[in-house]
Amino acid sequence: MAYIEFRNVHKSFGNNEVLKGINLSIDEGEFVTLLGPSGCGKSTLLRCFSGLETVTEGEIYLDGTNITDFTPKQRKIGMVFQQYSLFPNMTVRQNVAFGLQMQKKDKHFIAEKVKDVLHTVGLSDKLDQYPRQLSGGQQQRVALARAIIMEPKVLLLDEPLSAIDALLRRNLQVEIRKIQQNLKMTTIFVTHDQEEAMVMSDTIHLFNVGQIEQSGSPADIYTHPQTKFAANFIGHYNILSNPDLKKLCGLSSDCDFVAIRPEAVLISPEPLNDAVHFQGKITGVMLRGTTISYTIDCDGIELRADTLFETNRQRNMGEMLQLQILKEDILHLH
Amino acid sequence: MKRRKKLPYVIIILACIFLLIPFAATLVYSFTIGWTKLFPAGWTFKYWIQAFTEPTLWPAILRGVLISIPPILICNIVVILALYTSVVYYPKLEKYIQTICMIPNSLKGVTIAIPVLALYAGGVTFFSNRMVMLVCIYSISILPFVYQGIRNNLHGINVTRLLEAAEILGAGKLYAFIRIILPNMLAGILVSSLLALSTVFGDFAVIKIIAGNKYETIQMLLYNSRLIVLQYQCVIVIIMFTVTLVISQLVFKFQNRKR
Numbered sequence: 099m100a101y102i103e104f105r106n107v108h109k110s111f112g113n114n115e116v117l118k119g120i121n122l123s124i125d126e127g128e129f130v131t132l133l134g135p136s137g138c139g140k141s142t143l144l145r146c147f148s149g150l151e152t153v154t155e156g157e158i159y160l161d162g163t164n165i166t167d168f169t170p171k172q173r174k175i176g177m178v179f180q181q182y183s184l185f186p187n188m189t190v191r192q193n194v195a196f197g198l199q200m201q202k203k204d205k206h207f208i209a210e211k212v213k214d215v216l217h218t219v220g221l222s223d224k225l226d227q228y229p230r231q232l233s234g235g236q237q238q239r240v241a242l243a244r245a246i247i248m249e250p251k252v253l254l255l256d257e258p259l260s261a262i263d264a265l266l267r268r269n270l271q272v273e274i275r276k277i278q279q280n281l282k283m284t285t286i287f288v289t290h291d292q293e294e295a296m297v298m299s300d301t302i303h304l305f306n307v308g309q310i311e312q313s314g315s316p317a318d319i320y321t322h323p324q325t326k327f328a329a330n331f332i333g334h335y336n337i338l339s340n341p342d343l344k345k346l347c348g349l350s351s352d353c354d355f356v357a358i359r360p361e362a363v364l365i366s367p368e369p370l371n372d373a374v375h376f377q378g379k380i381t382g383v384m385l386r387g388t389t390i391s392y393t394i395d396c397d398g399i400e401l402r403a404d405t406l407f408e409t410n411r412q413r414n415m416g417e418m419l420q421l422q423i424l425k426e427d428i429l430h431l432h
Numbered sequence: 433m434k435r436r437k438k439l440p441y442v443i444i445i446l447a448c449i450f451l452l453i454p455f456a457a458t459l460v461y462s463f464t465i466g467w468t469k470l471f472p473a474g475w476t477f478k479y480w481i482q483a484f485t486e487p488t489l490w491p492a493i494l495r496g497v498l499i500s501i502p503p504i505l506i507c508n509i510v511v512i513l514a515l516y517t518s519v520v521y522y523p524k525l526e527k528y529i530q531t532i533c534m535i536p537n538s539l540k541g542v543t544i545a546i547p548v549l550a551l552y553a554g555g556v557t558f559f560s561n562r563m564v565m566l567v568c569i570y571s572i573s574i575l576p577f578v579y580q581g582i583r584n585n586l587h588g589i590n591v592t593r594l595l596e597a598a599e600i601l602g603a604g605k606l607y608a609f610i611r612i613i614l615p616n617m618l619a620g621i622l623v624s625s626l627l628a629l630s631t632v633f634g635d636f637a638v639i640k641i642i643a644g645n646k647y648e649t650i651q652m653l654l655y656n657s658r659l660i661v662l663q664y665q666c667v668i669v670i671i672m673f674t675v676t677l678v679i680s681q682l683v684f685k686f687q688n689r690k691r
Contacts, residue, residue, distance in 0.1 A: 150596050171602045181590060183597040187615040200602035248601065 099162055101126035101284055102147075102252065107156035109142055116142045118308040119156070124301075126161075127282045129275065131295040134305030135331065140288045143305075144254050147286065149173050160251060176245030177254040180261060182237045184229040190216065190240050191225045197248045215247045216240075218277060235266040242274065246281065253278070255287040259294065271297050292332050296320065304328055321359075326431050329357035336360065336401050337431075346399050347374035347423070353430040360391065362427035363403035365419050373422040380417045394419065455673065462666035483667040488653060493675055496649035499563075499639075500632040503570035504625050507578045512617070515582055516609060519591050533579035536572045543572045547642055562643050569638055574628035581627065585620020589613070626680050633676060650675075 100123035109117040116139045124130050132140035145151040147158060149170035157166045165173050184193050191212055198208045216222050219239040229237055238258055245253055255274070259267045275298050278285050289295055295302050296316040304311045304319060304327075312319055312328045323329035326337055335357040343349055343356050369375055378401065382393030390407045393400060403421070413419065462479055464472035483489055511533070518525040536543060547565040591613055598608035636651040645652070654668045 148600060150599070170596075170599045175600065177597070177600045179593060179597060181593060183590065183593045185594065185598070185612045186589070187612065196598070196603070197601035244601070 099159070100124060101128075101161060102286075103157075103159040104143070104147075105157045105159070107143065107146060107158065108154045109139070109146055109151065110154045116308050117146070117153075120308075120310060122303060122310065122313075124284065124286065126284055129278055129285045129287065129298060129300045131287045131289060131299040131302045132305055133289060133292060133295040133302050133331075134311075135290055138305040139308040140290075140305045141256055144256055144286060144288050147173075147252075148175055148177055148254055174248075174250055175252045175254055176248050176250035177256065178238070178241045178245050178258045180257040182229070182234075182241045182261075184237055184240055184244070186229055189226050189228055190221065190232070193229070193240055194244045194247055197244065201248075211247055215243045218246070218280075219243045219273075234262050235270060238262060238270065239273075242277070246277070246283065251284065253283050253285045255285065257288055257290070260289070260291070267294070268297075274298065304331065306331075323357055323429065324432055326355050326357070329429070329431060333359055334402065335429075336363065338399065342399050343428070346396055347376050349374060349425070349428070351428075351430050353432060355431045357429045357431055358401070358423055358427060360402040360404035361389075362423055363394070363401055364422050364424075365392070365403060365405060365413070366422060367420045370422055370424065372426070373424045374428075375420070375422045378419050378421050380413055380415055380419065383413070383415060392419075394421065396421070455670075458666045458669055462663050462670060464663060479661070479663040479667045482664060483671065488648060489650075489668075489671070492648050492650045492653045493671070495647060496633050496651065497629075497675075497679070499566060499570070499647070499649065500629045502567045503574055503632060504578070504628050506567070506571045507574050507628065508582070508621055508625060511575070511579050511582050512614075512621070515579075515586050516591075516613070519586055520595065520605070530579070530583070533575050537576045540573060543569055544638060544641060551642070562646065565642050566639065566647070569642065570632050570635075573638070574631055577627040577631065578624045581620045581624025582617065585617050588620075589616045622683050626683060629679065630676055634672070 102122075102124040104120045104122040107117055107120040107122075108115065118139075120139075120143060122143075132143060134140045142151060146153050149165075149168055149172075153166060157164055159165065160173065185196065188196070194212045194215060195208045198211060203211075212225075213222065216225065219242055221236060221239055221243065224232060224236060224240075229240065232240065238261075241258070258274075259270055262270065271294060287295075287298060299316055301313065302316055302319050303313045306327050312324050314322075319328065320333055323332055323335065329335035329337055336359075338346065338356050338358065340351050340354055340356070343351060364370070364373075376396055378394035378396035380392050381395045381400075382391075384391040384393075385407060386404075388407055389404045390412065392403045392405070392413060394403055401421075460472075461467075463475050463477070465474035465476050467473060514529050515526070518529055547569060550565070551562075594612055594616075595605060595608050598612055599605065603611070633649075634651065635649075636655060639647060639649055639652060640655065645656075648656070650668065650672055654665060654672075657664055657668060
């Protein structure tokens with residue numbers, strides 16, 4: 099039996115069914131991400147697991163125990179919310195100590211533990227400051243410290259980085275992952291940011307309208323999306339219908355749609371074996387840091403091609419290109 | 433650019449002058465013997481000495497403060513509990529609570545008329561006691577101020593999320609409310625309580641109708657001194673203002689120290 103199991107979990111708000119029979123297993127020590135667009139049910143599943151929402155149907159198991167009807171307190175979990183939810187009237191020290199005080203632990207033990215945990219998240223010098231005196235990133239680290247000090251069986255992170263600026267977010271992604279690996283804490287992370295999911299996770303469960311669309315390792319999901327939604331959401335794939343594929347390169351698929359990664363559309367005059375060849379005209383150029391994205395019109399079919407950004411080899415708008423795609427890079431979607 | 437920077441200061445100073453003129457005029461007048469066409473005829477401390485040697489002054493101030501406390505306490509407790517329940521458990525009920533709390537604004541006359549009728553009827557129940565009636569009327573009259581202040585404060589903090597965070601950490605809802613939500617509502621409670629205090633402390637009409645001369649507050653003292661010289665009344669007005677100011681400053685100081 100897996101460490102965490104969701105068995106046929108349904109959740110409805112009135113007539114709106116938000117979770118439609120979720121079956122999910124998570125191993126101990128794993129960092130799992132629930133990824134999906136807003137309103138797909140990922141946060142609801144997390145809240146059902148935390149006990150903040152009740153399930154309409156189905157069962158949830160943690161470490162072999164059916165916790166479906168347990169209160170949040172009984173589940174022994176830690177949670178970090180999107181808006182930090184630090185207690186504004188308490189200092190960092192008091193916020194972090196709150197959970198242990200609820201467990202009526204010894205004062206000396208609490209004081210030592212608070213210092214340890216704040217050292218782990220790099221906030222040893224902020225002990226007596228109030229949340230309003232901290233930056234967003236620092237507040238989120240306090241929230242993390244407040245959750246991990248309880249040594250929870252599972253750490254739940256509900257879009258904890260979405261209110262933080264890009265640079266700090268990237269740093270915190272690495273820090274959270276490092277802390278999780280050091281503590282070997284089973285973690286469920288909710289996000290709508292596919293890059294964040296890729297960076298942090300052992301396993302990604304991609305959600306769409308209350309169901310799991312696809313599960314797998316980040317590399318697996320990125321390179322082998324199984325549905326049109328997964329291809330669109332995960333990798334900004336070029337999605338082509340079967341007739342469009344035929345028009346583009348003469349190939350035909352058993353499926354209705356195929357997906358091609360933008361970096362698999364090669365701008366190269368030297369023909370490769372096992373590749374399809376065609377021409378296209380650049381209609382858009384967009385610099386994305388280390389890569390550059392070209393929008394290419396191929397006889398009425400629009401494709402996106404990503405290449406590494408090289409200062410001296412930029413293509414211009416209106417330029418005609420020789421393009422090719424390896425046949426193995428054309429993914430057939432179910 | 434410089435002109436733009438100065439403008440807010442000029443507006444604030446003008447507003448302060450406008451608000452302070454009545455107070456300054458009253459204060460100045462309380463020290464005068466009389467008034468010629470343009471200037472005072474002379475200066476005196478007579479009326480101030482008279483006011484402070486008046487044995488009824490401090491008991492009247494104390495009575496004014498005392499009659500304010502029970503309605504403020506009752507009203508705060510009722511509104512906090514009602515709003516907490518609606519925000520946490522039944523959000524749909526909040527609009528009804530708002531309507532109920534705003535009714536006294538439009539039906540103030542009715543709230544006074546009912547006890548008056550009861551007084552004329554001469555009943556001997558608990559509620560026909562004049563002090564109980566006063567407390568009840570004031571509780572209803574200050575309801576809109578107290579409600580609005582607490583409501584705004586409660587919506588300013590994310591109550592549901594804070595309670596959830598506390599619950600996950602092992603706290604019960606009631607404990608979380610007392611330890612986390614209530615301290616964060618203190619500013620709103622104090623501001624609305626001060627508003628309520630100034631309303632009750634400055635009331636004359638209700639106390640005159642319900643209690644007559646049986647419960648002399650400073651407002652009643654002011655009314656009863658209407659036949660004495662105007663300077664004496666000015667002294668009482670300044671004392672009333674100062675007492676309210678001191679109370680509010682003490683409360684804010686206490687609040688800042690807590691922070």
